[in-house]
Amino acid sequence: MPSIVLVDDHSLLRNGLSSLVESQGNTVLFEADNGKEFLEKLDKNNLPDIVLMDINMPEMDGFQTTQWLKTNHPEIKVLALSMYDNETSIIRMLKCGARGYILKDSEPAELKAAIDALVNQGFYYSDLVSGKLMHAINKMDDDGDGLKTLVPLSDRETDFLKHSCSELTYKEIADKMFVSPRTIDGYRDALFEKLHLKTRVGLVMYAIKNGIVNV
Amino acid sequence: MPSIVLVDDHSLLRNGLSSLVESQGNTVLFEADNGKEFLEKLDKNNLPDIVLMDINMPEMDGFQTTQWLKTNHPEIKVLALSMYDNETSIIRMLKCGARGYILKDSEPAELKAAIDALVNQGFYYSDLVSGKLMHAINKMDDDGDGLKTLVPLSDRETDFLKHSCSELTYKEIADKMFVSPRTIDGYRDALFEKLHLKTRVGLVMYAIKNGIVNV
DNA sequence: CCTTCCAACCGTGTTTTCACCCTTTTTTAA
């Protein structure tokens, strides 16, 4: 009987999920509202087999938390649970050490299948995940830049990206970030290059899809 | 024992929610994936007391479905269930006839309180909703335009808004919509006016927050 | 019938955004 921990900031979903996975024959060790709370509640003498991990959370998100688990408790298997099926999130989550990825609009049967697969085979790659992986690999070949989908953004760039999702002009953003407008130009151009975009709207959509800003 | 129907496209959440509300002493009549499915499943001889209604759904969203219920079965009480706490959604949902509005990250206790309130008093206005309503009223006084938050957009404007959430230039959008770039200018200016915005990024953020485009 | 309203369209001018090419300073890594 696999022991499971739920990490998600939507407590209605989390509670419901809790009864669901228990009815499917699992034990829920505890629940946490976000990554930070999860770390606090984690008991070294009673570790879970599986963590059902949301991605977008306040305080400490799914990427960070999964990464932490990868280095500190690699034996704990993470099943990512997300609202969205965008490629970058999937790839990034797998990069951080997740063993599977399912959407919140999956059927309960798929959740069960995923948990079983994690217990028995150690991983669960749904058609969705396989498809996205395949697509990502194809794109890698296209532009010879395999890192494309998982470009790390610097703190300043992330900060700039957040400010871009507003009606501020670049000059105003420069003021808020205490740098010259030219520097902002630099951040923007760097992001255009990295993310293969060409307009500010593109930046905004990227930031939202990847949870850099919260809508 | 109040009978309840769940309408939400995230079946994991829906299933979990189902066991949760049953454990709280309610009957779940049925579940539906979206508004359209809900209408199909609705049995005139066995109507629910309460509908737990998600807002963002494919096919037919929470606004439309609630509106339909308001005209066809006003005795059925709708409790809106949303990810986001943005004012326009709340106001619009109440306008459509919802008797309450709770967030998906509420505690189960709040869900129970809301359902009880709907049964006993016919409505549930949480602090969140009251606060937003108050704020909306204050803003009404500010600009003398009470309709501000619930401006109806024309089909063409909505269409334009969707296209705006891309890297297309206005000229390219004009081509796609088979009108002159000047007309697009007009749509944009009209939306700026209606929504109190001044940049394209503002439009994009509005479209996303109000579910006009799906991320 | 006339007026009002609205959608579509037009012109002009300013501001913002984007592209491209550049230097200096600081940090990182071989």
Place this chain on the structure above:
DNA sequence: TTAAAAAAGGGTGAAAACACGGTTGGAAGG
């Protein structure tokens, strides 16, 4: 410790976005 990379700042010009003030033609209502 020296080479390379990253971060910051810069200039110019073209393209896109925005502001404002118009025109036209058709539908709705007094």
